[in-house]
Amino acid sequence: MIEIRFHGRGGQGTVVASKILATSIFLDGKYSQSFPSFGVERRGAPVTAFLRVDEKPIRIRTEIYEPDHVVILDPLLVDQVPITNGLRREGIVTINSSMKPVEFTDKFKGFRVATVPASKIALKYHLGNSQSPIVNTAILGAVAKVLSIVTMENLVKAIKGDVPADPDNNASAAEEAYQRVTEVVQL
8 A cells, every 4th residue: 555645735735636646546447545634724724635545445544644655735844844754764755846856855864855846837837826826736747757656647637527627727737747857866
């Protein structure tokens, strides 16, 4: 089983990202389970979502405390939330950032890191605005390439079926992020 924890902010599409990835994984013929963790949420507040992937039915129904991978939609959360708590040493951190992975050595030493400029990509496709880009579909394109857990064909199909607005631009953002994500670097 592969377990992934998503960290983002309310309004960035963190929960929707987890749901879309679960749908695309299901379209690929695997089992998936997606769910959020909510407190008193508001736009801009930290949000966590979880995703499990397996070749057989998933029976466990708890939050993910020891994820295989972590996806970060808002790079500012790195200094505000314990992102790597429980992250397995062989896990990969995929982060929305224009920085190079090695620039995160002080934050993610010992982990593998990939970066993608998801905010810039989202703005290019008019997803959100400059104050609050909606980066969920862009980050999913990067996750598809970095983790190789889903085909781009089914990710695009899930995006076009699940996003509430502008499915074509959301799909284009995912496809561009797939191309622009950095190679995974061991820190």
